[in-house]
Amino acid sequence: MARVICIANQKGGVGKTTTTVNLAASLTTLSKRVLIIDLDPQGNASSGLGIKRHENHENNIYQVLIGEKTIQEATQNTQVEGLKIVPANPDLVGAEIELVDMSQREYRLKNAIALVANQYDFVLIDCPPSLGLLTVNALSGANTFLVPLQCEYYALEGLSQLLNTAGLIKKSLNPELKIEGIVLTMFDQRNNLSHQVVSEIRTHFGDKVFESVIPRNVRLSEAPSHGQTIIEYDSKSPGAKAYKELARELVERSAPKQRTQNQQVQQQSAPQQAQTQSNTETSLETPIAREPEANV
Numbered sequence: 567m568a569r570v571i572c573i574a575n576q577k578g579g580v581g582k583t584t585t586t587v588n589l590a591a592s593l594t595t596l597s598k599r600v601l602i603i604d605l606d607p608q609g610n611a612s613s614g615l616g617i618k619r620h621e622n623h624e625n626n627i628y629q630v631l632i633g634e635k636t637i638q639e640a641t642q643n644t645q646v647e648g649l650k651i652v653p654a655n656p657d658l659v660g661a662e663i664e665l666v667d668m669s670q671r672e673y674r675l676k677n678a679i680a681l682v683a684n685q686y687d688f689v690l691i692d693c694p695p696s697l698g699l700l701t702v703n704a705l706s707g708a709n710t711f712l713v714p715l716q717c718e719y720y721a722l723e724g725l726s727q728l729l730n731t732a733g734l735i736k737k738s739l740n741p742e743l744k745i746e747g748i749v750l751t752m753f754d755q756r757n758n759l760s761h762q763v764v765s766e767i768r769t770h771f772g773d774k775v776f777e778s779v780i781p782r783n784v785r786l787s788e789a790p791s792h793g794q795t796i797i798e799y800d801s802k803s804p805g806a807k808a809y810k811e812l813a814r815e816l817v818e819r820s821a822p823k824q825r826t827q828n829q830q831v832q833q834q835s836a837p838q839q840a841q842t843q844s845n846t847e848t849s850l851e852t853p854i855a856r857e858p859e860a861n862v
């Protein structure tokens with residue numbers, strides 16, 4: 567069953583799409599089957615993967631959300647083996663309004679993903695830069711959410727709002743929701759501020775921050791204009807190496823935890839099991855509840 571990860575930050579231009587596309591491509595190099603859901607009307611993940619506008623005007627995530635197409639009909643292959651996408655186009659702007667009166671409006675995406683979840687190892691959802699109904703659908707349908715943070719002065723601006731929204735969704739719509747982690751993006755080795763931001767965020771969020779840091783790398787910004795991921799465009803670039811490292815970390819982080827939990831469950835008596843579960847939940851909830859300072 568796929569792990570469904572929503573890539574979210576309502577702040578614009580922090581690296582959500584770049585992370586979605588290149589993390590997905592990197593996961594395929596580890597033999598994972600990946601589906602990207604482009605949930606942003608800008609359609610950047612779609613165009614970055616070489617999907618042309620005319621190829622997706624009838625088969626896209628908007629059609630799926632309003633019930634005109636099935637997710638299977640809207641899913642397209644990409645040039646990357648093992649990577650598929652449900653593309654988006656500007657029609658998706660209308661979904662924010664049209665969904666309001668529909669039944670199960672917060673669960674439309676979750677219901678669609680459920681139909682194909684057994685065909686993938688990972689489903690990555692690229693969110694728009696807002697906390698509207700589209701992002702609510704993503705957070706309601708995901709197992710976890712991953713937050714890209716740009717290494718700049720205002721890195722934490724708006725983060726408390728995102729964490730509060732995730733906390734509310736966890737309470738009311740998706741009790742299983744957990745934070746996957748924070749990915750630091752556009753790190754500039756020569757810039758003191760970048761180093762400061764990394765250390766501040768690690769102090770605030772501890773092991774919720776991925777070890778892999780994505781450098782500012784011009785190859786990452788060039789790749790989408792060729793309709794390619796960084797793995798195809800320049801697999802030896804520092805950006806490609808960083809995203810491959812991130813993919814490895816993501817896979818490793820979830821695997822041993824699952825194994826340890828399974829082993830513990832087998833060995834423990836019932837009261838001990840309950841204790842372990844409640845500890846795990848508390849530690850995963852902490853970052854959601856915390857109010858970070860507005861600025862670093």
Ligand SMILES: Nc1ncnc2c1ncn2[C@@H]1O[C@H](COP(=O)(O)OP(=O)(O)OP(=O)(O)O)[C@@H](O)[C@H]1O
Pocket residue numbers: 577578579580581582583584585606608610693694695751752753780781782783784786787788805
């Ligand atoms: N590590 C990086 N190095 C250099 N450029 C980058 C890097 N990450 C992202 N960019 C560039 O920064 C811009 C914003 O990145 P991206 O589109 O991934 O952000 P986003 O959070 O998805 O934006 P939006 O909120 O508009 O959806 C793009 O032009 C992208 O090519």
Ligand SMILES: [Mg+2]
Pocket residue numbers: 582583584606610692693
């Ligand atoms: Mg984007």
